Amino acid sequence: MSAAQRKHQTAAILVIGNEILSGRTREANAYLAAQQLFERGCRLSEVAVVPDIADSIIGTVNRLRASHDAVISSGGIGPTHDDITMECMARAFDVPLIEHRYIVQAMTEYYGEEGLNDGRRRMSRVPQGAHLIRCEKTIAPGARIGNVYVLAGVPSIFASQLEVILDDFGGLAFHRMEVEVCFPESTFAAALDRIQQQFPDVEIGSYPGTFGIKPCGKICLSSQDAEQLESAHRAVQSLIEKLQSA
Amino acid sequence: MSAAQRKHQTAAILVIGNEILSGRTREANAYLAAQQLFERGCRLSEVAVVPDIADSIIGTVNRLRASHDAVISSGGIGPTHDDITMECMARAFDVPLIEHRYIVQAMTEYYGEEGLNDGRRRMSRVPQGAHLIRCEKTIAPGARIGNVYVLAGVPSIFASQLEVILDDFGGLAFHRMEVEVCFPESTFAAALDRIQQQFPDVEIGSYPGTFGIKPCGKICLSSQDAEQLESAHRAVQSLIEKLQSA
Known part of the structure; x- marks a missing residue:
């Protein structure tokens, strides 16, 4: 080529x-x-x-x-x-x-x-x-x-x-950021959906897991737009911090 | 069901x-x-x-x-x-x-x-x-x-x-047998093809690999017909023995 x-x-x-x-x-x-x-x-x-x-x-x-x-x-x-x-x-x-x-x-x-x-x-x-x-x-x-x-x-x-x-192959590289989250997915699903709506160019996925018997998964964000990714990442972090202090 | x-x-x-x-x-x-x-x-x-x-x-x-x-x-x-x-x-x-x-x-x-x-x-x-x-x-x-x-x-x-x-799911279980073979595939490809023709109910695959720099792979046989599988396995083994003594 x-x-x-x-x-x-x-x-x-x-x-x-x-x-x-x-x-x-x-x-x-x-x-x-x-x-x-x-x-x-x-x-x-x-x-x-x-x-x-x-x-x-x-x-x-x-x-x-x-x-x-x-x-x-x-x-x-x-x-x-x-x-x-x-x-x-x-x-x-x-x-x-x-x-x-x-x-x-x-x-x-x-x-x-x-x-x-x-x-x-x-x-x-x-x-x-x-x-x-x-x-x-x-x-x-x-x-x-x-x-x-x-x-x-x-x-x-x-x-x-x-x-x-x-x-x-390829063009603009994808970037990925992750946030660890030790709450059941259902406790943040609605708020995460709102963040996804706000950042349509960022792909946000939630991957549940466990740490012993406690829920402990990852929210994974990826995008070709590094700025949007940073902003969405901050929004998710602040969501998780709110959950932690609740 | x-x-x-x-x-x-x-x-x-x-x-x-x-x-x-x-x-x-x-x-x-x-x-x-x-x-x-x-x-x-x-x-x-x-x-x-x-x-x-x-x-x-x-x-x-x-x-x-x-x-x-x-x-x-x-x-x-x-x-x-x-x-x-x-x-x-x-x-x-x-x-x-x-x-x-x-x-x-x-x-x-x-x-x-x-x-x-x-x-x-x-x-x-x-x-x-x-x-x-x-x-x-x-x-x-x-x-x-x-x-x-x-x-x-x-x-x-x-x-x-x-x-x-x-x-x-399922019926008659599949069985699998393998033969290790430390020769280049091309040296036994034609003979293996003949064995495959002889045993149409046995799936025969060749998966090359290396041991250090020497070729060393596996011939893998699987079938739902255990008798046919045994026979095909013997045919492959005898093929490899012939190669070894050549």
Whole structure:
């Protein structure tokens, strides 16, 4: 993406993998990307986890890419039979899946002619017109096609590829402030609602918790507008102080 | 659900919460439910994480409930302004949101007349026709409406409510076996594909990893058919033994 192009302001993440849906593996890549996008000022507005089934992947990526500036996918780009993401992306964009000569060349240099077996050859296939996403962690690149960034599922490789593409995302960074509050939510819900009305550009969430048996949660405020955030934060602090002195 | 009714064989999970999408909080409830559904033999075929925005919640729950036997939602049923799940569910099912007299009664007994403030009153509202999901962790229940189970976002409460509803889900339990494999995936990809063709009722996934700088991952097999699983497991083991002795 050239500097003149507008960066992606909204994004969705598509996690592809039976291992997440069967509870075998705890999802980590969407969590990392969520943090990074937040810091960059790109709004992550959906995460979808789907199985290694072509119709699910194709249907979901087409739905998400139509409704967000960009989609980041994770998983399914290795050499085994369950790695079907690249062919699904080609079908989603209705373009052929091609063997990319730069990948074949890089793999041949790395593994030698005899090392370029069918499995590795499989990893040289990308949708026609895709741009490669190379990183230092692997010889097999990810790919961008249109507004979809196709990254690996292995967390260390995903993280490295994410680093490479993050400059395409975001604008004004989001900021976050939190206030600890050891009262039941119902005692401040109405007053907090009034503060939310007063600061529409600040996202205010209440996340209850406990400290032993006592209620003890957090009110979390975030915004791209640092001044509004400061003001809303002061309003929430003064609300909590009033509760404490009551 | 009466014993005569068919249990849910497929499910989707809808996680509602800005705190997940902003990277503040790592998702935990879908992970727990994924494990529990797997053990019960219910196939989890999608997880969606959406923000606290009515259109997103309504659109997503309507999409998911049409394509799965059941949907479990997590989050947004507390007393604060950002808790909009119950009203969204009522809109999704096109029924009124009503104050449930049993919840009002239970809260009145628990908090006393004077303790039943607007915030708590808000938690007594459920879609008309909903069945309550009570658990020991909280006085404010979750609700089932149609094939959608509306649970809390706080992990300890979610877990407790999940326990209550799990008997509605599943059939033949899934079983899982794993084989450790310290070779690059590309060296066994073709042979593994042949094993997958041979055992269509066994889901075979390959999850690469490293031990130091050496490749060391897992081949994961799961199925509802224990005999087929054993056979496929033996086939994979013998494949890996062949690689080791080569």
